[in-house]
Amino acid sequence: MVTYMPNTPSGPRVGLFVTCLADMFRPSVAFATVKLLEQAGCSVEVPERQTCCGQPAFNSGDRKTTADIARQTIDAFDGYEYVVGPSGSCIGMLHYYPEVFDPADSYYQRALDLKSRSFEITSFLFDVIGADALQDQLKLLQFNHKVTYHDSCSGLRQMGIKQQPRQLLQQVQGIELEEMEEAETCCGFGGTFCVKYPEISNRMVSNKTDYISNTGAHTLLGGDLGCLLNMAGKLKREGKQVEARHVVEILAGMTDIPAIGEADYDLAQKL
Amino acid sequence: MEINTPFFKQRAHDALKDENLQKALGNLKAGFPEKRAIAVDRMPEFEELRNQGRDLKNHILEHLDLYLEQFESKVIENGGQVHWARTSEDANRIILDLCKQVDAKTVTKGKSMVTEEIGLNDFLEANGVQPVETDLGEYILQLRGDHPSHIIAPAIHLNLEDVSETFHKHHNRPKSDDPAVLMQEAREVLRDKFVAADVGITGANFCVAETGSTIIVTNEGNGDLTQTLPKTHIVVTSIEKVVPTLEDMTLFLRLLARSATGQEFTVYNTLSTGSRREGDQDGPENFHVVLVDNGRSEMVGSEFQDMLRCIRCSACMNHCPVYGAVGGHSYGWVYPGPMGSVLTPQMIGIEKGGMLPNASTFCGKCESVCPVKIPLPKLMRHWREDEFQKHLQPKAARYGLAGWAFLAKRPALYKPYARMASWFMKRLAGKKGRIKKLPLAGGWTDWRDMPAPQGTTFMQAWKEQQKAGEQP
Numbered sequence A: 001m002v003t004y005m006p007n008t009p010s011g012p013r014v015g016l017f018v019t020c021l022a023d024m025f026r027p028s029v030a031f032a033t034v035k036l037l038e039q040a041g042c043s044v045e046v047p048e049r050q051t052c053c054g055q056p057a058f059n060s061g062d063r064k065t066t067a068d069i070a071r072q073t074i075d076a077f078d079g080y081e082y083v084v085g086p087s088g089s090c091i092g093m094l095h096y097y098p099e100v101f102d103p104a105d106s107y108y109q110r111a112l113d114l115k116s117r118s119f120e121i122t123s124f125l126f127d128v129i130g131a132d133a134l135q136d137q138l139k140l141l142q143f144n145h146k147v148t149y150h151d152s153c154s155g156l157r158q159m160g161i162k163q164q165p166r167q168l169l170q171q172v173q174g175i176e177l178e179e180m181e182e183a184e185t186c187c188g189f190g191g192t193f194c195v196k197y198p199e200i201s202n203r204m205v206s207n208k209t210d211y212i213s214n215t216g217a218h219t220l221l222g223g224d225l226g227c228l229l230n231m232a233g234k235l236k237r238e239g240k241q242v243e244a245r246h247v248v249e250i251l252a253g254m255t256d257i258p259a260i261g262e263a264d265y266d267l268a269q270k271l
Numbered sequence B: 001m002e003i004n005t006p007f008f009k010q011r012a013h014d015a016l017k018d019e020n021l022q023k024a025l026g027n028l029k030a031g032f033p034e035k036r037a038i039a040v041d042r043m044p045e046f047e048e049l050r051n052q053g054r055d056l057k058n059h060i061l062e063h064l065d066l067y068l069e070q071f072e073s074k075v076i077e078n079g080g081q082v083h084w085a086r087t088s089e090d091a092n093r094i095i096l097d098l099c100k101q102v103d104a105k106t107v108t109k110g111k112s113m114v115t116e117e118i119g120l121n122d123f124l125e126a127n128g129v130q131p132v133e134t135d136l137g138e139y140i141l142q143l144r145g146d147h148p149s150h151i152i153a154p155a156i157h158l159n160l161e162d163v164s165e166t167f168h169k170h171h172n173r174p175k176s177d178d179p180a181v182l183m184q185e186a187r188e189v190l191r192d193k194f195v196a197a198d199v200g201i202t203g204a205n206f207c208v209a210e211t212g213s214t215i216i217v218t219n220e221g222n223g224d225l226t227q228t229l230p231k232t233h234i235v236v237t238s239i240e241k242v243v244p245t246l247e248d249m250t251l252f253l254r255l256l257a258r259s260a261t262g263q264e265f266t267v268y269n270t271l272s273t274g275s276r277r278e279g280d281q282d283g284p285e286n287f288h289v290v291l292v293d294n295g296r297s298e299m300v301g302s303e304f305q306d307m308l309r310c311i312r313c314s315a316c317m318n319h320c321p322v323y324g325a326v327g328g329h330s331y332g333w334v335y336p337g338p339m340g341s342v343l344t345p346q347m348i349g350i351e352k353g354g355m356l357p358n359a360s361t362f363c364g365k366c367e368s369v370c371p372v373k374i375p376l377p378k379l380m381r382h383w384r385e386d387e388f389q390k391h392l393q394p395k396a397a398r399y400g401l402a403g404w405a406f407l408a409k410r411p412a413l414y415k416p417y418a419r420m421a422s423w424f425m426k427r428l429a430g431k432k433g434r435i436k437k438l439p440l441a442g443g444w445t446d447w448r449d450m451p452a453p454q455g456t457t458f459m460q461a462w463k464e465q466q467k468a469g470e471q472p
Helices: A020-024 A027-039 A055-059 A063-076 A088-100 A106-117 A121-129 A153-158 A163-170 A198-214 A225-237 A247-251 B005-017 B019-041 B046-062 B064-077 B088-101 B113-118 B120-126 B136-144 B160-171 B179-196 B222-228 B246-260 B305-309 B321-326 B337-348 B365-369 B376-389 B395-408 B411-429 B458-470
Strands: A013-016 A043-045 A082-085 A118-120 A146-150 A219-222 A243-246 B081-085 B106-109 B130-133 B199-202 B206-208 B213-218 B232-238 B268-272 B286-292
Touching: A013 A027, A020 A027, A020 A225, A020 B411, A020 B458, A027 A043, A027 A082, A027 A121, A027 A247, A027 B458, A055 A063, A055 A088, A055 B376, A055 B395, A063 A088, A063 A106, A063 B395, A082 A088, A082 A106, A082 A121, A088 A106, A088 A118, A088 A153, A106 A118, A118 A121, A121 A163, A121 A247, A146 A163, A146 A198, A146 A225, A153 B365, A163 A247, A198 A225, A198 B005, A198 B321, A219 A225, A219 A247, A225 A243, A243 A247, B005 B019, B005 B321, B019 B246, B019 B321, B046 B064, B046 B246, B046 B305, B064 B081, B064 B286, B081 B088, B088 B113, B088 B120, B088 B199, B088 B232, B088 B286, B106 B179, B106 B222, B113 B120, B113 B232, B113 B286, B120 B130, B130 B136, B136 B160, B136 B179, B160 B179, B179 B222, B199 B222, B206 B246, B213 B222, B213 B246, B222 B232, B222 B268, B305 B337, B321 B337, B337 B365, B337 B376, B365 B376, B395 B411, B411 B458
Parallel strands: A013 A043, A013 A082, A082 A118, A146 A219, A219 A243, B081 B286, B106 B130, B106 B199, B199 B232, B232 B286
Antiparallel strands: B206 B213, B213 B268
């Protein structure tokens, strides 16, 4: 079953891959993604039968569970022109699906097909819709702060996401991007890595928060909630005054919502 | 060499607290990766060379038997001998026999990771033959009773003060902390050892099938003295080092130097082709090549075959944030970093080596700098699959994964659970927006706060919003 948006525009029909972290920790990131897709003229639907992309199973060596979840996701997103989500890592996992099936399996071709249709949100907006697709909306936005951008590993090295978020951010009024040292180095999250090897992960994220605060940025931006929760959590523990947000929150003009790990915000009470 | 890989976590803990080591690792980070980046920038076709390197290695591995046999027959033609060693024990025994044949008391050694892999030094010493390392880093380590922590910069974990103290203790000379003085000291001490040695042992970066040559690349020239002065030269190397032609070799030399140190060419590139011929000015009377298998032939045709493309440049570890945090000794055996995390389980068994392929965030930096494009994260994942099938992972991790999988495969059940978790964590955080201590998540909250969720899930909020939108 799918839920349909009212006022369906004429653009492509997009299935939103919510990602489990946006679902559980920061629904506002998924809402921002929906808003951006609609501004780009897409009609957005949220397939009910999605859960997680299966990456925890894949990276733990559990091929069978990975394949089960892959089938479920492939079925859930059947028929959409595009599948878009706010994470290079989770969409990157969708791109690994062909690897988990035998080429003789009927899901193999469907996995290839899903791969060809699925995009991380900034890459979708910039590479598929076009660089100036959102220029009318973005130029109305104001964010008078210095920001720095963390390139998440899967987004950067698997999905080739580097310029897309930066080019989109540049169109926002007042924003100043200051690159940090080693922006492309892993923050130490790594899914289960951060709890399996907490001390090593801690060293990696401590390096990262040093680089972040060295820029003097007001806000840290990124495209993956896993990395952002990790870095925001460390910034908070260290008492550093840097806010952390998913890039779509800026692009969708949703900065009235408290940043990650900041003061109280209860979405449940707002509904 | 003693296997300490199962203690990776404890060793990493100690390494993170070791200020000297952390200082040394900081130097590494600022050194090799930057130099590599400059070298690569200066060569627009580098990416194409990587593809060629990958394809050529794949071709060689498809025809490994052919090229190895060709190499052997050429070595014999040149007056040398080839010895095939299936295991480390076989290799050590062969090398010892060759030393005994010339009644060797001391052997000089060029840098060789394969001899570390087979534990040659300890074996020779136990059997009355004294090995002398002549690579500066290896020499320092030998004096200290230490082992390499990096495959091309073996003493990278040491600082100048460590070297100064070691030399002062062993060389019986005034203490100096001037690198040039220390270097001169080592040269003088080693000079006598070169002359006295009965046998010279080197590794090989490549074995050339068309000529029967082996090549070593060094930046110190110690390898040349090791292999030309003694009566017997023994090359100890492994079967995947063979390349078809000299021209093929040059492709890998171009990739190797840039990937390793950012040099366009290594300082000394020395080819050895057979034993001394009539009229030759120098060279060994006896030339032997020991080809070590030690599990490699099992990798051919397996899901780990890609690993045999490795040309031992060290780019993967130089760029690895985990290696950069804990250093090479934490890995507990011969090969550290991403390449070690794939090779070590093959050589010591996944039961003992399982810690390593798990100690990765799969950030992919290693693969992105590998000169022969080895998919290192994918190969580490294959080891995790092997562990999963053999139930080797810790119980808590297995049950946790199984519980999560049960829910993730059932969307109707998953959703209320996600909502509950979100609600529960929200309550735990109170008004602060973050959690200082989360039950069962100490690995996270011991080191960082857990940002609070927004109180409900997106799926729920979306559903409610849609419902509200439908009302007139």
